[in-house]
Amino acid sequence: KAGVTQTPRYLIKTRGQQVTLSCSPISGHRSVSWYQQTPGQGLQFLFEYFSETQRNKGNFPGRFSGRQFSNSRSEMNVSTLELGDSALYLCACNRGEGWGYTFGSGTRLTVV
Amino acid sequence: AQTVTQSQPEMSVQEAETVTLSCTYDTSESDYYLFWYKQPPSRQMILVIRQEAYKQQNATENRFSVNFQKAAKSFSLKISDSQLGDAAMYFCAYRSRSGGGADGLTFGKGTHLIIQP
Numbered sequence: 001k002a003g004v005t006q007t008p009r010y011l012i013k014t015r016g017q018q019v020t021l022s023c024s025p026i027s028g029h030r031s032v033s034w035y036q037q038t039p040g041q042g043l044q045f046l047f048e049y050f051s052e053t054q055r056n057k058g059n060f061p062g063r064f065s066g067r068q069f070s071n072s073r074s075e076m077n078v079s080t081l082e083l084g085d086s087a088l089y090l091c092a093c094n095r096g097e098g099w100g101y102t103f104g105s106g107t108r109l110t111v112v
Numbered sequence: 113a114q115t116v117t118q119s120q121p122e123m124s125v126q127e128a129e130t131v132t133l134s135c136t137y138d139t140s141e142s143d144y145y146l147f148w149y150k151q152p153p154s155r156q157m158i159l160v161i162r163q164e165a166y167k168q169q170n171a172t173e174n175r176f177s178v179n180f181q182k183a184a185k186s187f188s189l190k191i192s193d194s195q196l197g198d199a200a201m202y203f204c205a206y207r208s209r210s211g212g213g214a215d216g217l218t219f220g221k222g223t224h225l226i227i228q229p
Contacts, residue, residue: 033216043203045216056215088155092217100147101217103157 002026004104006091012110018079021107025072025093032074033101034066037088046089049074078109086111114139114206118220125194126228132179133189133223135204142166143209146180146187147217152200160202163187165209191225199227 005024013019025032033048045058049068066076072093078085088108092101115138125131137146148160163171163180170178175192191198204220 035216035219042221043217043219045218048216058216090157092157100159100162101157102159103149105154105156108155 004091004093004102006089006104006107008107009105010108010110012112013081014112015081015083017081018077019081019109020075020077021089021091021109023074023076023091023093023104025074025091026095026102029093029095029102030072031094031096032068032072033092033094034074034076035090035092036060037090037106038086043090046076081111083111085109114141114144114208114218116204116206116218116220118202118204118223120223121221122224122226124226124228125191127194127196129194130190130192131194131225133191133202133204133225135187135189135220137185137187137204137206137218139185139206139208141208141210145207145209146178147205147207148176148178148187148189149203149205149219150198150200151203151222157203161189194227196227196229199225201225 007022031050034046037043047057048055052068063079068074088106090106092103094101117136144165146163149157150160161173177190179188201222203222205217
């Protein structure tokens with residue numbers, strides 16, 4: 001079966017721009033969450049979606065937003081990019097309560 | 113808020129030997145899940161093993177097993193017969209069971225495992 005697909009794999013943006021990252025979960029997995037991974041802060045929870053509803057959001061500024069579509073695909077958007085937003089952004093999906101998360105390979109965002 | 117601590121930034125082990133990675137966590141909840149994830153240089157996080165807090169029996173997956181000590185809030189990972197392909201960053205993670213786990217996973221800082229041939 002297909003895994004979690006994240007696009008693009010790599011992205012270079014300029015400070016002040018905005019960016020949209022995409023995540024297509026495994027078929028049938030309705031929960032999608034996003035994580036930011038940096039060398040300094042490690043892995044941090046951004047937000048989680050289930051059936052097109054945001055269930056919770058981590059401690060990130062309002063510049064970080066997301067959404068989920070009816071086919072469970074999810075996008076996250078970062079506006080007014082800052083140098084500190086450079087990170088690996090990981091998407092994960094979950095089959096349901098009690099199951100482990102399956103991760104995508106991530107999008108490497110570099111802000112210059 | 114829950115916290116997860118991995119006190120070993122880096123571990124090294126000879127191929128075919130056994131290594132144990134440590135993880136402790138802090139929570140006021142009684143019902144939760146614990147996970148070990150592996151992240152090789154390819155970047156993809158791979159689930160190694162999961163443990164349900166209400167199950168006393170330690171989880172096992174082939175060469176990987178855990179020592180879950182709920183009272184001590186400890187969740188260590190033992191890798192037996194280490195193989196070169198085990199080299200990676202290993203992350204311990206916590207997920208609350210309350211609220212459907214909507215807070216996502218809380219990760220430790222990771223342990224870099226090196227396998228010496």
